[in-house]
Amino acid sequence: MAAIRILTGSVYGGALQTAKTVKETLTLEGHHVSLLETPSLEDITDNDDALLVCTSTTGQGELPPNLLPFYIDLKDQLPQQPGRPFGIIVLGDSSYGDTYCGAGDLMEEVLYETSARKVGDTLKVDAMEILEPEAEASKWVKQWVKEI
Template sequence: MAKINILYGSVYGGAEALAEEIGRWLTDQQHQTSVIESPQISDVTAPDCLLVITSTTGQGDIPGNLEPFFYTLRDQFPLLNAKPFAVIGMGDSSYGDTFCGAGEKWFELLCELQGKAIRPLLRIDATETLEPADEAMPWLKEWVNEI
């Protein structure tokens, strides 16, 4: 099975809780899974697959625990050589144009690093979904079947 690293950016704990839940499910499916709050470059380059789960803060910004690493990746630019990845963005659609802005930024960066997007960015809207896993799990199951 695959070695999958899950990076998460969370302000109030929602993205962290979702990352933990997904990590447990992937482990139950016999994948080697790590859920990472403060990643290093090797956490992106070493695994077979990468999943980023991030809430959005401010005006489409990346949460503080993941933001410095985002800029490190952008500056060091380690090529992912078609490594499969996916991004789950969490936000509030009442913010308009900045809805899931952090997820969009991550998706774009991983594409620029020449990762292979297996699924489109999943946008989870807090105004419509009380339990993010309800939307994430069916999407995740399709992603896992494609990696």
């Protein structure tokens, strides 16, 4: 079974609720899962757990305030994570056009810069089409975890 750290970014609670559902899904399958609501670099530099980012997108494709300090530290310090598996679940609204799910793109880019290894495709949950992101994420994560 895998050890997984879920890094959450949420403003109104949708991404956090999605992350909690994903944690429950993975835990029921026997995985060891940590849910980090305000992640820091120390949360990822003292272990080699798989990383799963579950975030909403704010403003013009930006990260939520609780995930932003982690992102900035990661980008500034670039602690190398060679081969570390990661995945992205991002909530957004396609009516924002080019910035749709931009927070997921930002996290993916910075994790690649640390030499982490992306597993599977990013799950982009469009608020214009999907009313229950938890259900979509729960289905997606069952496949994702098989690939790590």
